[in-house]
Amino acid sequence: MIRIILFCLVFFTLFAHAQTKKRIFILHSYSHEYSWTKLQHDNFVSKMQESCSLPLEISVEYLDTKRLKLSNEYQSFFLSYLQKKYEGYRPDAVYVTDDNALKFFLHYQGQLFSDIPLFFSGINDLSLAHTLDVIQYKGVYETKEIIPNIELIRQFSPPTREIWIVGDTSNTYRSIESDMRAKISQYPKYTFHFISSSRIDEITEKLPNSPKTFVLLTTIGELSDSNGDNLTLKESIAILKQKPNLILCSMEDAYVQGGVVGGFVTSGVKQGTHAAELVIRYFNGESLKNISSVITSPNVYMFDRKALMESRLILSEYIARDAVILHDKKTFLERYQHIILNTFFIVLVLFLLFLLIVFFIALQNNAHLKKLEAALQESSDEVSILKEKLVLMEQLYE
Numbered sequence: 001m002i003r004i005i006l007f008c009l010v011f012f013t014l015f016a017h018a019q020t021k022k023r024i025f026i027l028h029s030y031s032h033e034y035s036w037t038k039l040q041h042d043n044f045v046s047k048m049q050e051s052c053s054l055p056l057e058i059s060v061e062y063l064d065t066k067r068l069k070l071s072n073e074y075q076s077f078f079l080s081y082l083q084k085k086y087e088g089y090r091p092d093a094v095y096v097t098d099d100n101a102l103k104f105f106l107h108y109q110g111q112l113f114s115d116i117p118l119f120f121s122g123i124n125d126l127s128l129a130h131t132l133d134v135i136q137y138k139g140v141y142e143t144k145e146i147i148p149n150i151e152l153i154r155q156f157s158p159p160t161r162e163i164w165i166v167g168d169t170s171n172t173y174r175s176i177e178s179d180m181r182a183k184i185s186q187y188p189k190y191t192f193h194f195i196s197s198s199r200i201d202e203i204t205e206k207l208p209n210s211p212k213t214f215v216l217l218t219t220i221g222e223l224s225d226s227n228g229d230n231l232t233l234k235e236s237i238a239i240l241k242q243k244p245n246l247i248l249c250s251m252e253d254a255y256v257q258g259g260v261v262g263g264f265v266t267s268g269v270k271q272g273t274h275a276a277e278l279v280i281r282y283f284n285g286e287s288l289k290n291i292s293s294v295i296t297s298p299n300v301y302m303f304d305r306k307a308l309m310e311s312r313l314i315l316s317e318y319i320a321r322d323a324v325i326l327h328d329k330k331t332f333l334e335r336y337q338h339i340i341l342n343t344f345f346i347v348l349v350l351f352l353l354f355l356l357i358v359f360f361i362a363l364q365n366n367a368h369l370k371k372l373e374a375a376l377q378e379s380s381d382e383v384s385i386l387k388e389k390l391v392l393m394e395q396l397y398e
Helices: 002-020 035-051 072-085 098-107 146-156 171-186 200-206 233-240 268-283 305-310 317-322 337-397
Strands: 022-028 056-062 093-097 118-123 137-141 162-167 191-196 213-217 246-250 262-265 300-304 324-326
Touching: 022 035, 022 098, 035 056, 035 093, 035 118, 035 268, 072 098, 093 098, 093 268, 098 118, 098 171, 118 268, 137 268, 146 171, 146 213, 146 246, 146 262, 162 171, 171 191, 191 200, 200 233, 233 246, 246 262, 300 305, 300 317
Parallel strands: 022 056, 022 093, 093 118, 118 137, 162 191, 162 213, 213 246, 300 324
Antiparallel strands: 262 300
């Protein structure tokens, strides 16, 4: 009987656990080793694990479209692969990063996890905010903003009148360039040079090497070498830095490495975190009708301290105050400022206490001295009286 009861308890516990566990299917446009994807993924998962009260089961796949073209043939193959691998699997939510993964799901809507809420981040196509079904699709949009970066360059170098804008030939770059061209008209005194290619050698050939040449990196994840082999971000940046006079500024946080100064960047950290917050609200029972997508891209100022110093650039206090500073090697005083101030305060208080004690001791000693002086004076007076009496007695006896 006891065994039956225990078996039932275990069974119902496992059943309840299975009922409350939440499944999330994740599809990334690019490889997990691509910094931008990794930042979104890691912060999405971290936020979910930190804030979701239910156990999670997460499955992850990658389209890897920095290396492979998202052709109809490839999409058809990938769909068959997912249908076979996830046969009988039904997630509670789908999370995708960047435009290609969302495009894939929209193209095959109904053939894979139909009617499942889909959450996204890193989406450049803002027109989707007006066309997506608001009951099924929620997420975080991404916009690379040219205006704050132009203002930043103007602050760095007021005489500068030429800015070079670099990107690969991806759909993402074309969307970014179109948006930028619509906004730069308000800077008629500047000349903007747009350079895009799938090969990095073609880009470097067109870039000048005159002193203080400011280059804005938009998206360079699909650059390749002269042999057509895809380059990592680190390799692409290292090749660009071979021209020592180039000051590389970034519009994406993943690019702030290898000597890139930084700029007003899109944040993979905030993209992933905000997407997770939307999913958590849904898992907590909030209706999708009441959950709004994040339309304004959560961008931040981010800089590499070493690159700033090497380029002899100085941030204004206004920007530096809220900026993310990488490799920020602080001085001894800056690192231990709080400890030093606290120690100084404690020593000062102890010193003041010591002076106060010495003062009170001195007061007490002074009081004792006055009493002693009074006693001595009294004794001295008595001695004087005795002497006078002795003199009188001596005179009487004579």
